[in-house]
Amino acid sequence: MTRSSQFLRFTAMLRKESYQILRDPSTFLIAFLLPVLLLFLMGFGVNLDAARTRIGLSIEDDSEPARSLASTFQHSRFFDVEAVGPITMLERELVAGDIHAIIVIPQDFGRMHSRGGGVVQVITDGSMPNTASFVSSYANGVYATWVAARTGDQGGRQAVPITVSERFWFNAELASRNFLVPGSIAVVMTMIGSLLTALVVAREWERGTMEGIMATPVGMGEFLLTKVIPYFVLGLFSMALCSVLAVTVFQVPFRGSVLALFIIAAVYLIPALGQGLLISSTFKSQFVASQVALLTAFLPTLLLSGFVFEIPSMPRIIQGLTYLVPARYLIPQLQTVFIAGDDWGLFLPNMAILLVFGAVLFFFCVRATRRRIA
Numbered sequence: 001m002t003r004s005s006q007f008l009r010f011t012a013m014l015r016k017e018s019y020q021i022l023r024d025p026s027t028f029l030i031a032f033l034l035p036v037l038l039l040f041l042m043g044f045g046v047n048l049d050a051a052r053t054r055i056g057l058s059i060e061d062d063s064e065p066a067r068s069l070a071s072t073f074q075h076s077r078f079f080d081v082e083a084v085g086p087i088t089m090l091e092r093e094l095v096a097g098d099i100h101a102i103i104v105i106p107q108d109f110g111r112m113h114s115r116g117g118g119v120v121q122v123i124t125d126g127s128m129p130n131t132a133s134f135v136s137s138y139a140n141g142v143y144a145t146w147v148a149a150r151t152g153d154q155g156g157r158q159a160v161p162i163t164v165s166e167r168f169w170f171n172a173e174l175a176s177r178n179f180l181v182p183g184s185i186a187v188v189m190t191m192i193g194s195l196l197t198a199l200v201v202a203r204e205w206e207r208g209t210m211e212g213i214m215a216t217p218v219g220m221g222e223f224l225l226t227k228v229i230p231y232f233v234l235g236l237f238s239m240a241l242c243s244v245l246a247v248t249v250f251q252v253p254f255r256g257s258v259l260a261l262f263i264i265a266a267v268y269l270i271p272a273l274g275q276g277l278l279i280s281s282t283f284k285s286q287f288v289a290s291q292v293a294l295l296t297a298f299l300p301t302l303l304l305s306g307f308v309f310e311i312p313s314m315p316r317i318i319q320g321l322t323y324l325v326p327a328r329y330l331i332p333q334l335q336t337v338f339i340a341g342d343d344w345g346l347f348l349p350n351m352a353i354l355l356v357f358g359a360v361l362f363f364f365c366v367r368a369t370r371r372r373i374a
Contacts, residue, residue, distance in 0.1 A: 030192070060087075094123065100135060170339045194275050195276065202280045256341045
């Protein structure tokens with residue numbers, strides 16, 4: 001068979017797969033509508049910043065320092081004082097979930113403060129450990145700021161003449177959306193690469209067209225390549241759409257280069273598409289293939305990639321499993337190219353690992369497909 005006839009056969013198969021995508025509304029639903037929906041949910045619905053936490057304030061001392069400290073809490077940008085009253089009333093609101101913490105300024109606070117002391121009690125809801133930790137830290141910060149201001153107004157001197165100047169690199173405003181939105185792009189690319197391609201070969205079996213393909217002289221590598229290329233292009237388009245929304249709608253900074261972003265995305269799509277095709281070649285049912293893709297690709301990316309939960313805080317055995325999740329090597333690259341810039345010293349090792357993943361998955365994919373068709 002001549003090269004020209006092989007090329008014509010390949011382009012015909014590629015055109016057939018592209019037309020099949022265009023005629024399937026569910027493909028565009030998953031490729032464009034669901035990514036946008038997921039991006040908006042992650043950008044607006046998931047917020048790890050504890051700003052304006054609702055608290056109650058119990059003032060048990062009527063001295064001037066107690067009233068001054070209470071006013072500082074009421075005007076703090078971290079807290080929204082919902083109620084002021086006795087602690088028994090505030091405890092009921094804490095149990096009901098109307099407030100998340102109680103700040104208690106105890107009796108004799110003014111007298112203790114005049115002697116260089118003073119204690120403030122912080123009661124938090126332990127069923128929300130993250131919020132409780134934030135409230136405790138912010139309350140300590142508000143109290144320390146108030147003490148420093150009082151000391152300066154009274155002409156006193158600090159016990160420790162050291163000033164701490166904080167500087168946060170890359171994400172100065174400490175906004176969680178700046179790393180959640182790039183991470184959600186990794187989830188979108190996993191969904192495009194693995195979930196959609198997990199259906200392509202299984203769909204051929206269910207529709208009865210696989211027998212016709214078996215009768216042609218097309219090779220398995222050629223057959224799989226015609227399945228991969230349209231979804232590869234679709235994944236890049238979806239990534240570009242999500243990136244534009246991240247910068248324009250969510251105001252996530254983009255300090256890297258567009259070229260680096262597309263190279264990172266293209267390299268990640270190789271193992272993602274390979275995993276989806278391996279699933280599709282192994283299972284002849286679209287329903288089973290989609291469920292396997294959900295369990296082995298989408299959920300691990302969401303839970304074990306470091307997207308939401310930090311990997312060092314996981315148990316050791318779970319940390320070991322994260323090395324088998326390709327998205328673990330994508331998310332640091334996306335977060336870096338968005339909020340820090342191009343860092344090829346970070347990109348290249350992760351890309352190499354992703355290419356190894358892709359080579360292994362495509363090798364098993366060709367083997368599995370050959371066994372099914374032979």
